[in-house]
Amino acid sequence: MSEPQSPAYPKAYESDEVMDSDDDIPEVNGPSIRHRPHPPATSQGTYSFSVSGEIEELERYDKGGYHPVNLGDRLGDGAAGGRYRVLHKLGYGGFSTVWLCRDTQDHRYVAVKVFAGYASRDNKRVSEADLLAHLPNNSSQPGAEYIARPLDHFSLQGPNGTHQCIVLPVLGPRVSPSLWHEMETENDCGVILKKMCRQATLGLSFLHENGICHGDFRPANILVNVDAEKLNRLSEDELYGLLGPPWVAEVFTESGAEVPDSTPKDLIYPADLWKLRKFLTEEIRIVDFSESFLMSSPPPNLGTPENYLPPEVLIWNLELEKELASRTDDDGAGILSTAAAMAGNCPVGPACDIWALGCTLFAIRNQVALLYMIPEGDEMIAEMVEHFGKLPAQLWAKWDARAEYFDEDDDGTIIPRTGQEDDVTDDEGTIDPRTGQADDGCEKEGRLEHALNDKHQIFKMYGSNPIKEFSIPKDEQKVLGDLLYKICVYNPEKRPTVQEILSHEYFRT
Structure with missing residues (x-):
């Protein structure tokens, strides 16, 4: 033919x-x-x-x-x-x-x-x-x-x-x-x-x-x-x-x-x-496997946009930027050797995909990004903390800009300095963003719950009534929130495998 x-x-x-x-x-x-x-x-x-x-x-x-x-x-x-x-x-x-x-x-x-x-x-x-x-x-x-x-x-x-x-x-x-x-x-x-x-x-x-x-x-x-x-x-x-x-x-x-x-x-x-x-x-x-790699041969770093990078890689990137900034402009060899020396230490692996999966599941189901793309890495980490709570001690200590975004009490409790809206009481109980645990007695609801509860609407020009609207049902919000808290764990070693994620209640109902 x-x-x-x-x-x-x-x-x-x-x-x-x-x-x-x-x-x-x-x-x-x-x-x-x-x-x-x-x-x-x-x-x-x-x-x-x-x-x-x-x-x-x-x-x-x-x-x-x-x-x-x-x-x-x-x-x-x-x-x-x-x-x-x-x-x-x-x-x-x-x-x-x-x-x-x-x-x-x-x-x-x-x-x-x-x-x-x-x-x-x-x-x-x-x-x-x-x-x-x-x-x-x-x-x-x-x-x-x-x-x-x-x-x-x-x-x-x-x-x-x-x-x-x-x-x-x-x-x-x-x-x-x-x-x-x-x-x-x-x-x-x-x-x-x-x-x-x-x-x-x-x-x-x-x-x-x-x-x-x-x-x-x-x-x-x-x-x-x-x-x-x-x-x-x-x-x-x-x-x-x-x-x-x-x-x-x-x-x-x-x-x-x-x-x-x-x-x-x-x-x-x-x-x-x-x-x-x-x-x-x-x-x-x-699609797009241009950044993909064999688990047996991880690359020195990831080209993923920052709002899909896990916290351990974001912190590592900030440390690299700080180290390179300390070099003089004419010390080209020193800059290259420093970057090469640090490259092998970037925590790249399957756990990075798992974190990105959590952000992606939210974005697909709620049709907006979980973490908005911000060109400043410190602001991205601050937004992450507002969703999922304080970083573990080791990462928290490495984050030099933490005091610009949070006040910290003597007992380690953090309070945002960014003027975000106050948490509200959830009479039905929710997930505690500070622990990642389901708790019917939790007094305050986190930012993730607010995000899952968003309602999206489309209006005609000058119209007062939406022609189309979209939101996640309350019962689904709770189950999806539980899944996201289990996926977006700060310790990469404690993140679930994809098979464990598939066995979660969210995918069984």
Whole structure:
């Protein structure tokens, strides 16, 4: 069966098309130049009127950086220059860009993840396919079905270096935040979210049972599965009809010369995957194993965002920052030797995944982050203490900034100095955040209980009544709170295994 003729690409909307045209701009040394103010140019003299945060940095298109991908490019091996034809963009990250492609050999839609050149030189980061090869094929182990396995992998040579690429199934949006109010289902979205919590836990259990730590376990790396069979029935015209044309930000040069080969002609905004909502299922897939590692070979540190890092790693990071800051700027060798000496002492291991799982379960079920991303590590630890109580003595003593956030009585009791709302009495009893134990006689409820009790609502513009609302039932709040207190234990050696978590009452009801 031959691949059908590809349609003409729909007109791509330019993000700066509302600005003045070039009609009246004079020629200067050849090509016309836009003489309006523009963002700072990159080291290669390129710039774009793109929206920061919604698109990758143009500066990253350089030696060792991203590979320049344009709509219509052919990637991979095969006839006509490559098996995978680029249709749209799905997203980007610190180490890669991800593209919606047509597999011209198997006549299906796929996601092609193209790693940056420097990531492709890093043995830890290019090993996604090799790492996942440690997992048994066609495994009947529970949780295996929730891992997004590569369909293919290859490398490509470009102006910015050699880039490793993996081919994955097309998947939907992340499981949190906002999933609840985008769902179009006759089922209770709370039931679906709880089911996704169990699936995510099973998926992590499968990894751990096969000797792999995910290393970056969080909602951004847990995506809603797509019904591939239904999606693949769409023609490319029908797919564009759903997604709409790609929005692009054209790339220019300060000199007016052609854009260099190292840079794409346009920066492309990611597709809105909610437009594929009718193809979404009630299952999840765990993705992005660029930070994953074998339990037998832990890395020197983790690249996980701080609000999913456990306290022992946060404290270690602060100690490293303090030590490096004590070095003079010209003592480069000393800084490197200090970092190298301390690297092997970072407490990285399965317990880090367990802490991240606790934060992730809260985020999936409650549709907001448990700990908000704060760029200051000390503030992150303070927020953690407000949720789960005082750190153990050893960690507490290592936290130099503790007095900035808490007063401490002679008996060791701590009082927040941050002006947080007072705890309130819970007549029904709750979990004591200071001990992590269930206690019907507990006089005060902790911040975690307040967070679990949040009600989320959506209103129409100028409307007074919510058109949709979401909250966790009271009885479920108690059971989930108990589970989270058991998971988010400060001592990593006392955190439960994933199997123990799966046996908790929360997953049995």
